[in-house]
Amino acid sequence: MSAKPTPPTHLPDPQNVRDVLAYWIRLRRVEKEWSQERLALECELDRTYVSAVERSRWNVSLSNIERIAQALGVEPWTLLRPPEPEPKSRKRKAPAQA
Amino acid sequence: MSAKPTPPTHLPDPQNVRDVLAYWIRLRRVEKEWSQERLALECELDRTYVSAVERSRWNVSLSNIERIAQALGVEPWTLLRPPEPEPKSRKRKAPAQA
Numbered sequence: 114m115s116a117k118p119t120p121p122t123h124l125p126d127p128q129n130v131r132d133v134l135a136y137w138i139r140l141r142r143v144e145k146e147w148s149q150e151r152l153a154l155e156c157e158l159d160r161t162y163v164s165a166v167e168r169s170r171w172n173v174s175l176s177n178i179e180r181i182a183q184a185l186g187v188e189p190w191t192l193l194r195p196p197e198p199e200p201k202s203r204k205r206k207a208p209a210q211a
Numbered sequence: 212m213s214a215k216p217t218p219p220t221h222l223p224d225p226q227n228v229r230d231v232l233a234y235w236i237r238l239r240r241v242e243k244e245w246s247q248e249r250l251a252l253e254c255e256l257d258r259t260y261v262s263a264v265e266r267s268r269w270n271v272s273l274s275n276i277e278r279i280a281q282a283l284g285v286e287p288w289t290l291l292r293p294p295e296p297e298p299k300s301r302k303r304k305a306p307a308q309a
Contacts, residue, residue, distance in 0.1 A: 130273055130276070130277050130287050131273060134273065172272045172273055172274045173272070173273045174270045174271070174272050174273070175228055175229060175232065175270055175271045175272070175273075175276070176270045178228070178273070178291075179228050188292075188293075189228050189291050190288045190289075190291035190292040190293075191288075193276075193287050193288035193291060194286075194288040195286075195288075
């Protein structure tokens, strides 16, 4: 039934904590090649809940952030930290090319 | 009415996210010399709620973590990251002494 897991297509708004959380959960889940069903099973939450969280629809509680983090094998705080911007926006000189 | 704000007396259990959150909220609040009433006012939450959070009694929601972080002027993820251990527990050779 499940489609192949696909990573987030864009970076989250760093000011929007729900979006940041949704981004990391989806990214870490896809890195494990888990479906939402699988993640839901691993953290004993409902599949529709996991789906809602990944769509920034839910005001997740700390204990559920913890459960999801544990299932994904990461520390809870890493799921709230905005990701680094794309390389193109880093202030870094491009190497000279011939 | 309020007693002078006092900082946390010990480091939180780094495995316990509620304790980590409670530690940082209290520390950051005391750095601002704010009472719990003042913090509650700043983030439009109840004083008893702030008090419960600082005693690790509450399963805080993401939106309230965000409100508290905003009032304290810090990023939400910094309130969930376990603090560095005390210098004495760092793995570092003590200088030779006579």
